[in-house]
Amino acid sequence: MVLISDIREKGRAFIADLVEEMDPKADGESAYVLIERLYPICRSITGNGVRRSLRLLRETIPLALREVVSDTPVFDWTVPDEWNIRDAYIMNQAGERVVDFRKSNLHLLNYSVPINRIMSLAELRAHLFSIPAAPDWIPYRTSYYHKNWGFCLTQHQLDKLEEGEYHVYIDSTLHPGHLTYGEFRIQGETDDEVLISCHSCHPSLCNDNLSGMVVGARLAARLQNLSLRYSYRFLWVPGTIGSITWLALNETILSRIKHGLVLSCMGDPGNFTYKRSRRGDADIDRAVGHVLSHSRREFNVLDFTPVGYDERQYCSPGINLPVGSLMRTPNGCYPQYHTSADDLSLVTASALGESLLQLFCVVQVLEENRRYVNLNQKGEPQLGRRGLYRQMGGGKDTAAMEMALLWVLNFSDGRNDLLDIAIRSGIPFKQISRAAAALQTAGLLGAAASEPDACED
C-alpha cells in the first residue's frame, strides 16, 4: 500500500490510508491536551466562554464562529439573551468567600441572573444545591429558560455553613446579544453530507462534553486533507437550542445530510455505546454497529429514545435525519456525570484515541460503501486464472481474502451493498472493500446501475 505521506504530496490520500496509518495514541494525546486547555473555561449556551472555546479549537481547524442574534425565532423556540459571567461568590460575615466561582465555575447555577445582597442562610438555602450522596462533589445545574440564581456546592461545604448572614454576589449579565456556535465544512466529491455534531455548552466538565468537542475537532483535522466522497459538516452547538437553531436556519439543506453522528462522552475508558437513529436501520446505524462489532471490545447498541442530547432534535419526527449517537459510557450512566468529578482524571488519552479510531473506521465504511454487481453471476468465476485464488486446493484453511472474494461475488447481486455483505459474512468491512476493489480490477465486478427497487426483495 502506498503510504499516506507519499500520496499527500500528490494531493490524494484516502480514509483507508488514514485508518492504516493512524496512531490512536498520538491522536488521543493531542485530544487530551486540548481538553486540558478548554477545561477551565466557563461555557454556557451563549456568551464569551463559548467564543473562547471555539477560538481555541481554531488552532486545530479553521472552523467558523456563527453568531445568531437573541430573539431570533427558531422553530418553536427563540434564541435567548446572551449570558456572561465575571465573578460570583457567597461571602460569610468574616469576609471569606465560602463558595467561590473562581475555584470552580460549577459553583454557579449556570445562567444565574445578577444579585448583590446580604441575606440569611435560611433565605439562601433555597438557592443552594448539593449532592448528599456524593458529599465531595459539586453538582452541575442550570436555569437557562427560567430566571433564577443559585450556587452549587459540595455537601461538606453546605454542612459547614453556619447560621447568620451572607453576602451573595453574582456579577453576571443577561442581555440581548448572540448565540454562538462553531461550524466547519469539508467539501468532498459530492454535496451529500455527513453531519458530526457535539454540544459545546457545558462548563468545566470533561467527558460531557469536552471529549466530544475535541474528538470532533481532531476528526475534522484528520479528514480535511483526504480525498473524500462525502462532504463533512462539523457543528459545535449549545445543547438543544443550538441544534434547533442550526436546523431552523439550515432547513433547505437538510436533505443533503445522508449520515450523521452526535458525539458525547468520548473520553472515559468505558465500553462504547451506540444509540441508533430514530429510523433504526439507517446506513449509519449499520455502519457503527458493524465497526463496533469488530472493535475487540464489548459494546452496546441501543434503540433510539427521545431522551439524551442533540439527537433528540436531529431525530425529531419532522426532521428525522439519519443521525445516531456515539458515546462510551452514556450520559447519566457514570456516577461522575454532571458533577465536578467529571474532570481531567475521568478522561484518558487512550480512550480518546480509541474513540477517534472507531470514528475513522465508520468514515471508511461510509466513504467506501457501495453496491456492486457481479458481472459473472452464473456459477463462481474462475478466480485462479486471474491470480485471485490460491493455486493449490485441499488445505484446511481458506484464507480470509479468498472468503471475502467469494462473499462479495455471491452477494453482489445489485441489492446488497458492501456493508450488507460485511455484516452478513462477519468479515471486517475493510477486507470486504479490499476484495471488491480487487474484483473490480479483475473486471469481475461493476457498479450497480441505480438504487435497488425496495419492493423487489
Place this chain on the structure above:
Amino acid sequence: MVLISDIREKGRAFIADLVEEMDPKADGESAYVLIERLYPICRSITGNGVRRSLRLLRETIPLALREVVSDTPVFDWTVPDEWNIRDAYIMNQAGERVVDFRKSNLHLLNYSVPINRIMSLAELRAHLFSIPAAPDWIPYRTSYYHKNWGFCLTQHQLDKLEEGEYHVYIDSTLHPGHLTYGEFRIQGETDDEVLISCHSCHPSLCNDNLSGMVVGARLAARLQNLSLRYSYRFLWVPGTIGSITWLALNETILSRIKHGLVLSCMGDPGNFTYKRSRRGDADIDRAVGHVLSHSRREFNVLDFTPVGYDERQYCSPGINLPVGSLMRTPNGCYPQYHTSADDLSLVTASALGESLLQLFCVVQVLEENRRYVNLNQKGEPQLGRRGLYRQMGGGKDTAAMEMALLWVLNFSDGRNDLLDIAIRSGIPFKQISRAAAALQTAGLLGAAASEPDACED
C-alpha cells in the same frame, strides 16, 4: 384527580378513575362469595343448572338469559337436546349409596342418559372412571354428543367396590328443550364492541370456570356505570356449542367486535398466561402483553393454538376475531384441573381481585388508546414555557412524566398509537396516556386524521 364517587353523580366516570380507585381485595372477595354460591350447582351445556347459575349472576348484573331451541342448526352443528338431572347413584346390595350424585355432581358422567338397572360389578366397570394417580380425587368427565352413562369416583371408592350386584340409577332427562346462555351488553359511545366470553358449562369446578364466570360478572358490574368509548358484550356460554351457537346467530354483527377476551382459570394464585389471538398482533394482544409486562409478576404469553376453550371458535379461520385468552395457570397445567380438587380451596379472593385489576388495566388501554399527531414536529417544542418541563436543568434524573412527554411527542407522527409508544418506551400506558392528555391541553398534540397507510412505513 376527581374521585369516581363525585363524578358518578354527574354521570361521568371513566376507566382511568376506576383503575385508580379500585380495591382489588374488595372486588376479589365479592367474586369469591359468588363462586361459593355457584359451586354446588350442577351445570352442563344445557339445562336448569345453567339457568340457576345465570339467574344467580343477575344479582350482580342484569344479564339476559337467551334460550335457543334444540335442533337449531348452528354452522356445522345442531343445538343438542336439553339435559336435566335429578338424582343418580350406585347402590350396593346393602342399600347403601356407594357413589352418590348428591355428595358431588362430579360423580355423574355429565350428560348421562337415564338408567335404572341391577347389574354386576363386572358390567358396571366399563362405566366407571377414576384417577389411579390421584386416588382421592373424582375426575370430571362428559359425554355430550355420544349417548352414554357413567359414574366418576375416587380410586379409593373404586377399590372398595366388592364383587356382586349393584343398583345403578340415573334419573336424568334428555329431551328437546333449549340451550341457555347469558348475555349482557353495555352501550358505549360507539357501537364498536369489546367481547368478553367465558364458558359456563362446568359443574362443581371452581377455577375452571366459576372463576371466569364471576370475574366476567364483576367486570361487567364495574364497567356498566362508566362513560365508555366502546360497547362491551359479555357472554356466559357453554363451551364449544355455546360460542358456536352465539356466532352462528350473530354473524351479522361480528364485524363490530374490535377486541375480545376469553376468560378462564382466573382464580388460582399462579402467574398470568395470555394466549394471543390467531392474528397474533391484534390490539388486544399488544394491550394484554403490555399490561402484564407492568404487573410486577412473571407472566407468559403464548401464541395462538387451536386447542383450549372458546377462543377456538372465535379464532376459527372463517371467524378470525381479535380475541385472545386470559388465564392464570392454563387449563391442563395444574394438577387439580378437571377433578374434584378444583374446589373452593384452589381459588382465592386475592387472585380473583388481581385478575380483575389486570382486566381493568386492559380496558383502560383499549378505551384510551389512540393515534395522535405532534403539531410541532420540527425539533422539540419548548415544554418549559408551557409549564410542562422542570424549570432547572442538569439534575441527574429526568422525571418519569417528562420522559413520557418526550416519547409521546417524538413518536406521535400519525403512525404510532399510544400503545405503540408505551410498548416501545417501556413506560406504563396510563402514564403515556396522561402525557398525551397534557400535550393535547397544551395544544401540542392533535388527533390523527385517519388510519395510517400501512404501506407508507
Place this chain on the structure above:
Amino acid sequence: MVLISDIREKGRAFIADLVEEMDPKADGESAYVLIERLYPICRSITGNGVRRSLRLLRETIPLALREVVSDTPVFDWTVPDEWNIRDAYIMNQAGERVVDFRKSNLHLLNYSVPINRIMSLAELRAHLFSIPAAPDWIPYRTSYYHKNWGFCLTQHQLDKLEEGEYHVYIDSTLHPGHLTYGEFRIQGETDDEVLISCHSCHPSLCNDNLSGMVVGARLAARLQNLSLRYSYRFLWVPGTIGSITWLALNETILSRIKHGLVLSCMGDPGNFTYKRSRRGDADIDRAVGHVLSHSRREFNVLDFTPVGYDERQYCSPGINLPVGSLMRTPNGCYPQYHTSADDLSLVTASALGESLLQLFCVVQVLEENRRYVNLNQKGEPQLGRRGLYRQMGGGKDTAAMEMALLWVLNFSDGRNDLLDIAIRSGIPFKQISRAAAALQTAGLLGAAASEPDACED
C-alpha cells in the same frame, strides 16, 4: 397400513410407507459396504478413477455416465484436460519407495503432472506436504488448475528423509479427454424436480465424500420404486467444475428444480448440520429444519455462506436455486478432514443409516406438502359425529391425533401449507399429513385453488 411389500406388486408404494418400513441399520450397512469398495480408488475431477467409481454405483442404480469433452466452455470456466495416474513414488538411493502412491493415493498431489527425475532433498522439499501438528496423517492436496507436482506424506515420513538424492517418479497423463459425471433421474408424476448432488472427486477419503456418494445412491435406489409426485435427479459430479459444467449444459431446465440438496460428510457420527439455501426461506430449508427438529438429536442450522461445496454454484446469484446442504459434521470442522484419517474408521453404518432416514423424512415432506382449504371455516366442524374425535370429553390428555386435526383445520385457510402447520404446531409433519388425509376423506378439507397472493397476508 398396507405394507410396502404388498403395494409394490401393484406398482404403488409411497414415501410414507418407506419411512414407516425403513430399517436404517440395513440401509446403513449396505451403504458402508459400498464405501469399503469405493475407498481404494484414486478419484479426481476427471479420469478413470471417477469412471470406475460411477460404474461401481451402477450395481445399485442404473445411473448414466456423462462425458464432457475437455476444453468445453462452461460459464466462466473450461473443462480441463483429463488426468490419469498409473504410479508415483519417491525412491531413495537404496531403491526403496519412501513415499509410494500404491500405499495411499493421498501420497500424490492430486492432478500432478508427470515427472521422472533425480533430485536432491533440498529441491524436492518445495514439493512435499505434511501436517506437523498431526504427524501420523497424510494431508490431501490438489493442484487442478495450476500445473504442478508434489507428494503428501506424514510428518514422520518427512522427518526420516535423509539428505541425498531421490528418484522422483510420477507416471501421470494430462491430456485432452473428458470430464465424467454420473446422473440418474426418476420420473415422477410431474416434471418438477428435486435435485440431489454430491461431489465425486475426492480420492481415498471416506466421509468427504464417499459418504455423500453412497447415501445419494442408496436414496435413489429406494425412491426409484415409489409412486412419486416430483421427479428426482441425482448427480455425482466433481466439485466446482462438475456442478458448473452440469449447470452450463442444463440451463434450460433449471426452472424445473423446485428443491435440492447437496450431500456431503454423511457418515461420521456427529450431529446433523443443515446449511440453508441462499434464499434462506425456501421450502427445502423449512423442510430440513423441521425434520431435524424432530430427529431427537441436537442439530445445527446455518445460514448460507459462499464457502463450502457445490451449493456455492447452485446458489450463485445468477442461478440461485433452492438448494441447501446437508451434512453431519461439516467440512473443515472435524480434525480428520482432508487427511488420511478420514478413513473407514471415521464413518459408521449406523450414521449412514440415520442420514438416510432423515433424507427419507425430508422427501416425505416434499412429496406430501400441500396447501389445503378447510371447507368449514366458521367454528370448528363437529368431528365427533364424523368419528374423528374421542367420544368422551373431560380427560386430561387430548390425543396427539386430535391436536393434529385441530391444527390442520384452523390453519388451512389457503395460505399455510402443511409444513407451515407442522412447524407452527411442533407436531411432526407425518402426523399433520395423516390428519390432513383423514380430514380430506371426511370431506372437511379441499385442495387450495392456487398459489396464495403473497401480498394478501
